Amino acid sequence: MRNASPLVASHTEDGSFIASDMVALLKYTKDYFVVPEEHIVVMKADSITLYTMDGGVEEPKMLHVDWDTTAAQKGGYDFFMQKEIYDQPEALHNTIMPRIHNGHADFSADNISDDIFKGVNRVIVTACGTAWHAGLVGRHLIEAMIRIPVTVELASEFRYMNPILDEHTLVVVITQSGETADSLAALRLANERGAKTISIVNVKGSSIARESDYVLYTHAGPEIAVASTKAYTTQMAALFALIGRMAVVRGAFNEEQEKAFVDALMQAPDAIQQVLDRKEEMHHIARGLLEAKDAFMLGRGLDYAILLEGALKLKEVSYIHTEAYASGELKHGTIALITEKTPVVALVTQERVRDKELSNIREVQSRGASVVVLVKDGIDLADADYTHVFTLPAMDDVAMAFPASAALQLLAYYVSMDRGLDVDKPRNLAKVVTVE
Numbered sequence: 001m002r003n004a005s006p007l008v009a010s011h012t013e014d015g016s017f018i019a020s021d022m023v024a025l026l027k028y029t030k031d032y033f034v035v036p037e038e039h040i041v042v043m044k045a046d047s048i049t050l051y052t053m054d055g056g057v058e059e060p061k062m063l064h065v066d067w068d069t070t071a072a073q074k075g076g077y078d079f080f081m082q083k084e085i086y087d088q089p090e091a092l093h094n095t096i097m098p099r100i101h102n103g104h105a106d107f108s109a110d111n112i113s114d115d116i117f118k119g120v121n122r123v124i125v126t127a128c129g130t131a132w133h134a135g136l137v138g139r140h141l142i143e144a145m146i147r148i149p150v151t152v153e154l155a156s157e158f159r160y161m162n163p164i165l166d167e168h169t170l171v172v173v174i175t176q177s178g179e180t181a182d183s184l185a186a187l188r189l190a191n192e193r194g195a196k197t198i199s200i201v202n203v204k205g206s207s208i209a210r211e212s213d214y215v216l217y218t219h220a221g222p223e224i225a226v227a228s229t230k231a232y233t234t235q236m237a238a239l240f241a242l243i244g245r246m247a248v249v250r251g252a253f254n255e256e257q258e259k260a261f262v263d264a265l266m267q268a269p270d271a272i273q274q275v276l277d278r279k280e281e282m283h284h285i286a287r288g289l290l291e292a293k294d295a296f297m298l299g300r301g302l303d304y305a306i307l308l309e310g311a312l313k314l315k316e317v318s319y320i321h322t323e324a325y326a327s328g329e330l331k332h333g334t335i336a337l338i339t340e341k342t343p344v345v346a347l348v349t350q351e352r353v354r355d356k357e358l359s360n361i362r363e364v365q366s367r368g369a370s371v372v373v374l375v376k377d378g379i380d381l382a383d384a385d386y387t388h389v390f391t392l393p394a395m396d397d398v399a400m401a402f403p404a405s406a407a408l409q410l411l412a413y414y415v416s417m418d419r420g421l422d423v424d425k426p427r428n429l430a431k432v433v434t435v436e
Contacts, residue, residue: 006179006207007035009048009060016043021177021431022065022203023222030067033060034205063205067221079423081225081317085409086276088230089269092402094219095234096241096265103259105245112214116196117249120170123150124195126158126186128433130228131174131200131235133309137401138172138239140302144398145243145261146252155182158189165193173199174239176223176231178206180433187211200238202231216242225424226431227317229409232309233272236401240265264396274393275406282407285372285388286414292320292343296334298327298364299347300357306401307347310408316426317416327360340368345411349376349392349400358382374407376400 009018010025010032017025018041022032033050035041039058040051050060077083099105123142125135132154139150153163155173165171171190175183178201187208190197199212202220209215218234244261247253253261275282289295295314297307307324315322325334327346338344344364348357358381365371370387377394392403416423 001040002035002037004037004181006177007041008032009035009041009043011043011048015045016048018043021179023224026065026067026222030065031062032065033062034207034210035060061205065204078417079225079413080223081227081229081413081423082417084223084225084230085406085413087221088233088406089273089276091218091220091230091234092237092269092272095237096268098219099241100262100266103262105241105248105258105262107216107241107245110214110216112198112216114245114249116170116198116214117246119168120148120196121168122148123170123172124163124165124190125150125152125172125174126155126183126190127152127174128155128180128182130232130309130312131176131180131183133305133312134174134232134235134239135172136305136308137236137302138243140305141240141243141398142246146247146250148250153186155180155186158182158186163189165190165195167194167196169195171195171197172239172242173197173208173212174235175199175206175208176202176218176220176228176235177431178203178208180208182433184208184211198242200235200242202234224431226426226429227313227412227423229313233268233402233405236405237265237268240268240399260396261398264399267395268399268402271393271395271399271403272406275403275410278390279410282390282410283414285390286411287418288370288372288387289314289318289320289343289411289415290418294337295320295322295343295345296337296364296369297322297324297345297347298330298357298360299324300327300353300360301350302397302401303347303349303353303357303404306349306404306408307345309405310345310347310412313409313412314415316429317412317423318419318421319427320415327357330360330363335363335367338364338367338369342367342369343372344369345372345374345408347374347404348379348381349374349404350397351376351379352397354379358384361386374404
């Protein structure tokens with residue numbers, strides 16, 4: 001019986017199957033149904049029957065997943081996380097290109113009406129973990145380019161803070177599985193209070209996808225590793241496309257601005273591929289973190305939002321205590337944690353805050369930190385002597401999240417692998433959080 005936690009089920013020639021995530025069924029079938037709330041499934045070797053709580057028989061709504069079954073296998077890679085990092089150019093292409101027509105973001109195939117962007121005076125993004133970090137990147141873009149206020153709320157806190165919601169609020173729910181318990185509860189509250197809702201989801205037919213006003217599917221394919229990689233970058237890509245369309249509908253973009261924004265988004269798969277082609281360079285950098293107990297990441301503005309995800313990746317798969325800080329906060333307490341040889345990863349991709357970034361980097365260097373700088377190609381680092389410098393392919397500043405995120409994922413992966421850990425299954429963690 002389903003009571004809040006997700007269940008999917010299917011019947012095949014081999015028998016009946018039930019699981020919390022359809023990825024578990026891929027070995028046996030691509031056809032399945034989502035068990036509705038407060039329904040009972042009776043499973044037998046030769047049949048499967050769905051009942052309501054009063055005993056009535058209900059025909060299940062069957063869904064078909066078009067993922068290739070080999071996508072849920074390692075395919076020669078040592079770990080799923082490694083494979084999924086390398087899947088990103090294709091996953092991004094599959095997420096972006098169907099939504100671009102004649103140089104414009106177009107969601108007609110997704111049945112997403114432009115009306116959802118009209119009459120909105122604020123946006124709330126709600127999500128958990130990695131998806132929450134994708135929302136932080138989106139907030140920077142919406143506020144900078146469309147000039148409406150955005151808050152990014154942890155779904156686990158959302159319904160306990162009595163949020164202000166009405167018909168002029170657009171609530172964006174981001175989730176890979178579409179079954180995250182906290183995110184589902186946040187969506188239901190938004191629906192109850194009359195807000196417009198749109199979800200960014202990777203799994204068709206999931207609870208959050210079904211209960212949203214609109215849904216935008218990412219086409220990442222199955223993500224098996226607990227630490228999210230391709231789900232994160234495709235969530236950002238979906239947000240970028242939505243923001244581009246929203247800016248046009250609300251008159252924030254002229255034709256030239258729209259073209260520049262869409263062009264930058266379309267360059268994302270290639271930019272990530274350029275980073276992946278230099279994996280050995282990042283592997284060399286990663287060796288310098290193997291003995292660390294603590295690590296810190298510093299950046300400003302959009303770079304800070306990107307580093308929050310980078311820090312999560314490193315801590316969850318390597319068990320190195322890692323924190324990302326807005327670099328301007330150093331003198332407000334953080335710098336007390338910097339000691340000799342402490343690893344610090346600094347991200348410098350935003351030209352307008354370059355000087356401030358470099359000043360903050362010099363602060364930690366003067367305390368003996370070992371500094372790795374990830375820098376956008378073309379930004380002058382003023383000939384300072386850093387432990388390592390990794391140059392990221394140059395894109396429009398707003399799109400630098402894509403190559404930067406891939407570099408940070410590689411860093412986390414190699415540190416974990418070289419420490420001899422199970423990269424795919426970090427201790428104490430699960431892929432889908434089905435309880436509060």
